[in-house]
Amino acid sequence: MADRYTLRLPALRVSQGDKQIYCFAVDGKKLHDFTAVSRIRRDDEKQLQGYQRPEALSHIRAIRRYLESEGAMLPNALVLAFDERVEFVPGSPSKGIDYAVPGELIIPVDESLDEHEKPAWLVDGQQRSAAIRDADLAEFPVAAVGFIASQQEQRSQFILVNSTKPLPKGLVYELLPDTTGQLPRSYARRQLAAKIMVLLNMGDGPFCGRISSPTSPTGNIKDNSVLRMLEHSIYEGALYQYRNAEDGTGDEEAMLAHILAFWTPVASMFEDAWGKSPKESRLTHGVGIQAMGFVMDRLTADIPFDKVDWDKVRITLRGLEDHVAWTSGKWKFSDGQERSWNGLQNTANDVRLLSTHLQALVSK
Template identity: 75%
Template sequence: MADQYTLRLPALRVRQGSRYIFCFAVDGKKLHDFTAVSRISRDDERQLQGYQRPEVLSHIKAIRRYLESDGAMLPNALVLAFDKRVDFVPGRPAKDVDYSVPGDLIIPVDETLSEDEKPAWLVDGQQRSAAIRDANLAEFPVAAVGFIADGQEEQRSQFILVNSTKPLPKGLVNELLPDTIGHLPPSYARRQLPARLMIRLNTDGDSAFFGRVQSPTSPLGDINHNSLLKMLEHSLYEGALYQYRNEDGSGDLDKMIQHLCEYWGLVRDVFPDAWKLSPKESRLTHGVGIQAMGFVMDRLTGEIPVEKVSWKNVRQTLVDLKPHVAWTSGKWMFPDEERRWNGLQNTPSDLRLLKDYLKPFTR
């Protein structure tokens, strides 16, 4: 029979500005009774759910072997985000400081709850908690730090910030950024709007990129997310999408998506054979092609609102371009050299070479 009980843990409440964090210890074997590991996914309506990366089994096994050895120790604290069901009962405050108060953390435990109904989420320490769960140990107390979160948006923000000094997978960060609120490092803040556009393009049924962009929630996609992000970021700051962007990092996303769908829909229709192939088989869907054709979009439609662009003329320009490109076969006839169709790589020098080559044909 499933248990329902209250876990009462000695804790220290620490004030940081207008917020509080709670420092406490808990048996790692009990952690998963009230803590969910929320892995990133999308629901039936393509909305983002969760925020954690998938478990890395080899890493977990290595930690487990260490934990089962003599003298094992995990000094780094796990980070948990609580919902408002978790409460703190303060004790007697310290005489000399007013920013820390001892007391008890009150956590409701109900083993009948599903993962998404538990009162705590693991923000940092996924592999460590999994290793403790699987280890052949009766108990293993761990240090933990918790905070009360207002919702999953804040949890995602904290997840990115907590892991900002670690090598998080770029695909995971890019998928989390659109649904993240709060302060972000400048490099992440600059990528947030392009990431929102990328997710919209990958989940909008009218987009040429629908389901094509590889990401944690779209693992079957074959177009590299980073190449698409670079194309979008350049257009937002220096190209056709700049006209829809506000200086605070916001903008008219609907107009941006409309502009992108119109242009890339034409690219797909004018080069159907090259567009349907993977980047290994086509330089159009390869990083160098995505970025170079993004420059073509900026060159042909820059500073012209989507409703005033002559898409008929844009289409004709793309049609006129067909004899001069070698997306899937043949050779690129550059002014100073010839390259096999797949001789172009996603490097700054090759991107510059292709971009300059396309300029005379896209006036």
């Protein structure tokens, strides 16, 4: 029969403005009794759940070997997020210090609960906690810092905690749309573009399931290529008209309609190239995705999607057929330069070269 009990841990409540964090120590062997790792996934309704990447097994093994050695020490605190079931009972405050209050952290433990039902989630330290779990040790106390927050706030903290570490960009991009709170400027700038990208990948249309991400691992179009295309259009191109410059939000429905109205005929017109992977096609390659994004901006900037003459756009796109080399042949540029179809790479210079070439063709 599964155990149910209450874990009472000495803790220090630290006030940071209107927020509180709780500093405490806990036996790492007991951590997984009440703490879950919130794995990033999408539910049956395609809603984002969780935020953590998969365990890095080689990293866990290395930490475990260290923990089982003599004199092992883990001085860095783990970061946990609690739900409302976790309580802090304050003790007597320290004289002259009102921002730090000693007390007791009350954590309910029910070993019969599924992972997603536990009262705490690991925001930072999953590899260390897994190594402690697997290590041949009777106990291993660790320092921890906890806070009470919603899952959206947890995602924000997860990104901030890992912003100076090599966190996979794809994971960050998928988390951004469902993240609240202050973010680094570079991430905040990409938040709206990331949201549109997720809508493209999860909805109907040519991008459905095609964009590679942690919850769409079979996608073969690089998320960063789509993100760059969208970001440029939102800040400088056709999608700019739907953006609220005051708060950085935008008319997502209008943006999505505009993008699909352009890219659906592109995918249909160049069906063979669109159906291939980036290794086999420069249309689905980063250089092609970004270049065609510039074409969309050139043809439809400052015109609301329901006012664009899409028939004219399709006729213009048809005029590119004799000048593109998505899957074979050579690119022939106006300066006399020729490149093999797969000679173009996802570099700033090549994106500029192809974008300029295609924009000139549609402007004739």
